[in-house]
Amino acid sequence: MSLFTAILYVxxxxxxxxxxxxxxxxxxxxxxxxxxxxxxxxxxDVSKLLMKENLVVRRSQNMFMVFFVIMSxxxxxxxxxxxxxxxxxxxxxxxxxFFVLGGYKASSPYSFIGAQREMLQMMSYEPAxxxxxxxxFMVTGSFQVKDIIAxxxxxxxxxxxxxxxxxxxLPIKFRKSPFDLATSHxxxxxxxxxxxxxxxARTLALIEIAHWYEYVFVLGVGYLFFASNVLVxxxxxxxxxxxxxxxxxxxxxxxxxxxxxxxxxIAFLAGGAxxxxxxxxxxx
Amino acid sequence: xxxxxILFLIFFPLLxxxxxxxxxxxxxxxxxxxxxxxxxxxxxxxxxxxxxxxxPSFFPAHASWVEPAILIIEGFIAVYLLFLAFKRxxxxxxxxLLIQSALVLAFHVGPGKDxxxxxxxxLDQFSVLMGLIVGVIGGFIAMYxxxxxxxxxxxxxxxxxxxxxxxxxxxxFLSAMFGFCFxxxxxxMFFFWEITTxxxxxxxxxxxxxxxxxxxxxxxxxxxxxxxxxxxxxxxxYLNTHVAQMDKMLLLPKMAILLPVAFLSFAGxxxxxxxxxxxxxxxxxxAPTPVSALLHSSTMVKAGVYLVLRFASVLQGxxxxxxxxxxxxxxxxxxxxxxxxQNDAKKVLAYSTIANLGLIILCAGVGTPExxxxxxxxIVFHAISKGLLFLCVGSVEHQTGSRQIEDxxxxxxxxxxxxxxxxxxxxGMFLAPFGMLISKWIVLRAVIQSNPLLSIFLIFGSAATxxxxxxxxGKLIMVERDYKPNETGVVKAQWFVLGSLAVxxxxxxxxxxxxxxxxxxxxxxxxxxxxxxxxxxxxxxxSIMLSMVCMFPLTFLDYGKGVKVxxxxxxxxxxxxxxxxxxxxxRDVKDMEMxxxxxxxxxxxxxxxxxxxxxxxxxxIALIVIGAF
Numbered sequence: 001m002s003l004f005t006a007i008l009y010v011x012x013x014x015x016x017x018x019x020x021x022x023x024x025x026x027x028x029x030x031x032x033x034x035x036x037x038x039x040x041x042x043x044x045d046v047s048k049l050l051m052k053e054n055l056v057v058r059r060s061q062n063m064f065m066v067f068f069v070i071m072s073x074x075x076x077x078x079x080x081x082x083x084x085x086x087x088x089x090x091x092x093x094x095x096x097x098f099f100v101l102g103g104y105k106a107s108s109p110y111s112f113i114g115a116q117r118e119m120l121q122m123m124s125y126e127p128a129x130x131x132x133x134x135x136x137f138m139v140t141g142s143f144q145v146k147d148i149i150a151x152x153x154x155x156x157x158x159x160x161x162x163x164x165x166x167x168x169x170l171p172i173k174f175r176k177s178p179f180d181l182a183t184s185h186x187x188x189x190x191x192x193x194x195x196x197x198x199x200x201a202r203t204l205a206l207i208e209i210a211h212w213y214e215y216v217f218v219l220g221v222g223y224l225f226f227a228s229n230v231l232v233x234x235x236x237x238x239x240x241x242x243x244x245x246x247x248x249x250x251x252x253x254x255x256x257x258x259x260x261x262x263x264x265x266i267a268f269l270a271g272g273a274x275x276x277x278x279x280x281x282x283x284x
Numbered sequence: 285x286x287x288x289x290i291l292f293l294i295f296f297p298l299l300x301x302x303x304x305x306x307x308x309x310x311x312x313x314x315x316x317x318x319x320x321x322x323x324x325x326x327x328x329x330x331x332x333x334x335x336x337x338x339x340p341s342f343f344p345a346h347a348s349w350v351e352p353a354i355l356i357i358e359g360f361i362a363v364y365l366l367f368l369a370f371k372r373x374x375x376x377x378x379x380x381l382l383i384q385s386a387l388v389l390a391f392h393v394g395p396g397k398d399x400x401x402x403x404x405x406x407l408d409q410f411s412v413l414m415g416l417i418v419g420v421i422g423g424f425i426a427m428y429x430x431x432x433x434x435x436x437x438x439x440x441x442x443x444x445x446x447x448x449x450x451x452x453x454x455x456x457f458l459s460a461m462f463g464f465c466f467x468x469x470x471x472x473m474f475f476f477w478e479i480t481t482x483x484x485x486x487x488x489x490x491x492x493x494x495x496x497x498x499x500x501x502x503x504x505x506x507x508x509x510x511x512x513x514x515x516x517x518x519x520x521x522y523l524n525t526h527v528a529q530m531d532k533m534l535l536l537p538k539m540a541i542l543l544p545v546a547f548l549s550f551a552g553x554x555x556x557x558x559x560x561x562x563x564x565x566x567x568x569x570x571a572p573t574p575v576s577a578l579l580h581s582s583t584m585v586k587a588g589v590y591l592v593l594r595f596a597s598v599l600q601g602x603x604x605x606x607x608x609x610x611x612x613x614x615x616x617x618x619x620x621x622x623x624x625x626q627n628d629a630k631k632v633l634a635y636s637t638i639a640n641l642g643l644i645i646l647c648a649g650v651g652t653p654e655x656x657x658x659x660x661x662x663i664v665f666h667a668i669s670k671g672l673l674f675l676c677v678g679s680v681e682h683q684t685g686s687r688q689i690e691d692x693x694x695x696x697x698x699x700x701x702x703x704x705x706x707x708x709x710x711x712g713m714f715l716a717p718f719g720m721l722i723s724k725w726i727v728l729r730a731v732i733q734s735n736p737l738l739s740i741f742l743i744f745g746s747a748a749t750x751x752x753x754x755x756x757x758g759k760l761i762m763v764e765r766d767y768k769p770n771e772t773g774v775v776k777a778q779w780f781v782l783g784s785l786a787v788x789x790x791x792x793x794x795x796x797x798x799x800x801x802x803x804x805x806x807x808x809x810x811x812x813x814x815x816x817x818x819x820x821x822x823x824x825x826x827s828i829m830l831s832m833v834c835m836f837p838l839t840f841l842d843y844g845k846g847v848k849v850x851x852x853x854x855x856x857x858x859x860x861x862x863x864x865x866x867x868x869x870x871r872d873v874k875d876m877e878m879x880x881x882x883x884x885x886x887x888x889x890x891x892x893x894x895x896x897x898x899x900x901x902x903x904x905i906a907l908i909v910i911g912a913f
Contacts, residue, residue, distance in 0.1 A: 053848060054846060054847045054848065055847070055848050055849075055850045056844075056847045056848070056849055056850070057849070057850065057851065057852045058763060058849075059843055059844030059847060059849060060839070060840065060843060060844070062847065063836070063839040063840070066839065067832075067836055067839075070832065071832070074828075074829070074832065078825065083821075083825060084821075084822055084825070086725050086728060086729070087725070087822060087825055087826070087829075090721055090725065091829060093715075093750065094715060094829070094833070097715060097750075097754055097757075100754055100758065101754070101757060101758055101761060103758075104757075104758030104759070104761055104762045105758075105761050105762060105763075106762075106852070107762045107763045107764045107852060107878075108852030108853055108854075108876075109852070109854065109876060109878055110853060111852075112762070112878040115758060116755075116880065116881050119750070119751050119754055119755065120751070120881075122747075122750060122751075123747045123748065123750055123751045124747075126743075126746065126747035126750060127743045127744050127747050130728070130739075130743045130746070131743060134728070134732055134736065134739055134743070137732055138732065138736060143729070192853060192855075197853055198852060198853060264744065264747075267743075268740070268744070272737075272740055275736050275737065275739070275740070276737065278736070279736055279737065
C-alpha cells in the first residue's frame with residue numbers, strides 16, 4: 001500500500017461509491033417490491049445537480065462543504081495509503097466538523113437542526129470508531145493500516161465486541177435508518193433536508209460525491225476485520241453492506257437519545273469487554 | 285550567567301510589583317506594565333540560549349538570609365490570612381492554616397533545623413519550558429490586563445479601584461511561578477507554591493463582593509489543603525531520608541519515596557483543580573478575565589500538573605500511579621461532559637481546563653516516556669490556546685456585555701477579528717491537526733500500550749469535547765440577523781496580545797516538532813534513557829493536514845462568486861425579503877431563533893459533578909492509603 005493505492009482510491013472511489021449508492025437503491029427497491037431506479041442513477045443525479053443554479057443564504061457557506069469534500073478524500077486516501085489509523089479517524093472528524101460548520105453557516109433553521117443532529121451523530125460514533133483503532137492495535141501491534149492488512153490471522157475472532165460496536169454505528173455513517181437523523185433522503189418529514197437544506201447545484205453534488213468516498217472508506221474499515229483472506233474480506237464487506245440495507249428497511253428512525261445511548265452503551269459494554277478480554281489474553 | 289538570568293526572572297517582577305503598587309494615575313499603568321512585560325518576555329526567551337545539551341544545570345545559590353526570609357514571609361502570610369479567616373469565621377481555612385504553621389514551626393525549630401540543599405536552583409528542559417510559558421504567556425496577559433482593567437472599572441464603577449494591588453499581585457505571582465519552576469530545594473518550592481495560593485486568593489476576591497470573597501475563600505481552602513499535603517510529604521521525606529531537594533529525591537529507590545510522591549501528587553491535584561477539588565476553579569471564574577487566563581488556565585494550575593509530571597517516572601507501574609491516572613481520567617471525562625451543558629463561555633473554558641489538566645495528570649500517572657512526552661506537549665498547547673480563548677472571551681464580554689455562548693451568534697460579523705481568533709483558539713483545542721488533538725493522539729497511544737482500560741476515559745471524553753467546541757464554533761459563524769460590526773472596545777495593545785497569541789497557536793502547531801525535539805525529548809531521554817518521537821511519516825501527514833486547514837482562509841479570496849444569495853428556507857412562510865423573519869400561525873411576524881442543544885438532563889453540571897466528586901473522593905482516599913502502605 002502506498003501513494004499508488006491512495007491515488008487509485010482518489011480516482012476510483014467516486015465510481016465505486018456511486019455504484020454502491022445505486023446498488024443500494026436498486027436492492028432496497030426490490031426488497032420493497034418495486035423496480036427501482038437504474039443502478040447508474042446516482043451519477044445521473046449528480047450530473048443534473050451540476051447544471052443547476054447555485055443558491056446560497058450566506059456567501060461563504062459553500063466553502064465549508066468544499067473543505068468537507070477535500071478532507072473526506074484525504075481521509076480515505078490516507079487510509080488506502082496504509083497510514084496511521086488514528087490519524088485517519090482524526091481526519092474524518094475534521095471533515096465532519098467542516099460539514100457541520102457548513103450547516104451552521106447556512107444560518108437557516110432546518111440546516112441548524114441538521115447540524116445539531118450531525119454533531120450528535122459524530123459524538124455517537126466516535127467512541128466505537130476509536131475503539132476499532134484501539135482493538136486493531138491491541139491485536140496486531142500497529143496502528144498502520146498496511147500492517148493491519150498484512151496481519152496473517154483473521155482479527156475478527158479477537159474483536160467480536162468491537163466489531164459489534166462498529167456494526168451498530170454503520171447506519172450512522174451511511175445515513176440510513178435507524179440513524180438517519182441529520183440529513184438523509186427520508187427525514188424530510190421533520191427536517192426538510194437537514195444540514196443540506198440550503199445547499200444546491202454543484203455544492204450539493206460535491207457533498208454527494210463526498211458521501212461516495214465515505215462509503216468506500218467505511219466499508220474499507222469493515223474489511224480490516226477480515227483482511228487476512230482477500231476473498232473472505234470482500235465477501236464479508238458485501239454482506240455488511242447487505243445487512244445495512246436490511247436494517248434500513250426494517251427499522252424506523254429513532255430519537256437521538258436512543259442513538260447516543262445505544263451507540264455509547266454498546267461501545268462501552270461490548271467494546272470495553274473486548275478490550276478487557278484482550279488485556280487478559282496478554283495481547284499487550 | 286544562567287543563574288543571573290534565573291535570579292533576574294525571580295526578582296525583576298518583584299521590583300515591578302513594588303513600582304506599580306505606587307502608581308496612582310491610571311494613565312501610568314501602561315507605562316510601567318508594558319515595558320516590564322516585554323522585558324520579562326525577552327528575559328524568558330534568554331533561557332533558550334542555554335542550549336539543551338548543557339542541561340540540567342544546578343546552582344547552589346546559597347545565601348544565609350534566604351531561609352529566615354522565607355520563614356518570616358510565610359509567617360506574615362499566615363497571620364494575615366488567619367486574620368481574614370477569623371473575620372469570615374471560615375474554620376476550615378483557620379484549621380489548615382494553624383496546622384500548616386505548626387508543622388512549619390515545629391519542623392524548622394526541631395528536626396529540620398539544618399535542612400539545606402546542595403543545589404537550591406536548577407535549570408532543565410522542563411523547567412525552561414514552564415519558564416517560557418510563564419514568561420511569554422504571562423507577559424502577554426499582563427499587557428492585556430491593562431486595557432481590560434481600564435474597561436472593567438469603566439463598566440463597574442461600583443467596584444473599588446485597586447489596580448495598583450492588582451498589577452502588583454500579577455507580578456508577584458509571576459515571580460513566584462519562576463521561583464517554583466527553577467527551585468530544586470523542595471522547601472523553596474513549597475514557599476513559592478504557597479505564594480501562588482495567596483496571590484490566587486487575593487486576585488479572586490478582587491471585586492470584594494460577597495460572591496467573589498466566598499469563592500476566594502473556597503479556593504483558598506482547597507489550595508491550603510494541598511499545601512498541607514505538600515508540606516507533610518516533604519517533611520516526611522526529609523525525616524526519613526535527609527533529602528530536601530528534587531534531583532536527589534528522584535535518585536532514591538521508588539519504595540522509599542512513594543508516600544511523599546503520593547502526597548505531592550495530592551497537592552498537585554488540588555492546585556490543578558482535579559476532582560474532587562474542581563469546584564474552586566469554576567468558582568474562581570468570578571475574577572476578572574486576566575486572572576482567569578493567567579492563574580486559572582495558563583500558569584498556576586500548570587504548576588500542579590508540572591509537579592506531578594516531575595514524578596511520573598516514580599509513578600510509572602505503581603498502584604499509586606494507577607490511582608493518579610484514574611483520578612485524571614475521571615476528571616477528564618466528567619469535565620468534558622459538563623462542558624456540553626454550559627452556556628457561560630468562561631465556565632466552558634473552566635471545565636475544559638479542568639478536563640485537559642485531568643488528561644495531563646493521567647499522563648503523569650501512567651508515567652511512561654510517551655505519556656510524559658504527551659503530557660508536556662499538552663501543557664504547551666493548552667497554555668497558549670486557553671490563554672487566547674480567555675482573553676478573547678474577555679474582549680467579547682466587554683464589547684457586547686455578555687459572555688453567554690448563545691449571545692455570540694454572528695460574532696464573525698459583529699467582531700470579525702476577535703471571532704477569528706476565538707476560532708483559532710478553539711481549533712487549537714480540539715481540531716486535527718492542531719496541537720491538543722495531536723497530544724490526545726499521543727496520549728491514546730501511550731495509554732494503550734500500558735493500561736488499555738484508561739483509554740475508555742479518553743475515548744468517551746474526546747467524543748464529548750467534539751460536541752461542545754463545534755457548537756461554539758458554529759454559533760460564531762452563523763448569521764441569523766442583520767448584525768453590524770463593532771470591535772471598537774479593543775485597544776491596540778490588546779490587539780497585539782490577541783494577535784500574537786493567535787499566531788503563536790498556529791506556529792506551535794506547525795513547529796511543535798522542533799520544540800519537542802529541543803526541549804521535551806532531551807528531558808525524556810535524560811529521565812527515562814529512552815527516545816520518544818512521533819515518527820517522520822506521521823509528521824508529514826500532520827503537516828499536510830495543517831497546511832490544508834490553513835488554506836481555508838484563502839477561500840475567502842473567491843468569496844461569493846457564482847452564487848445567488850437567497851433567503852433561508854422557512855417553510856415557505858418568509859415574511860418579506862432579506863429580513864430573517866417569518867409569519868407565525870396567526871400571521872404575526874416572528875424573528876428566526878436558533879439555539880444550541882445543551883442537554884441539561886444528560887450532562888447537567890449538578891448531577892455529573894456530584895457523581896464525579898463521589899468517585900474521585902474514593903480514588904483519592906485509595907491514593908493516600910496505598911501510598912502509605
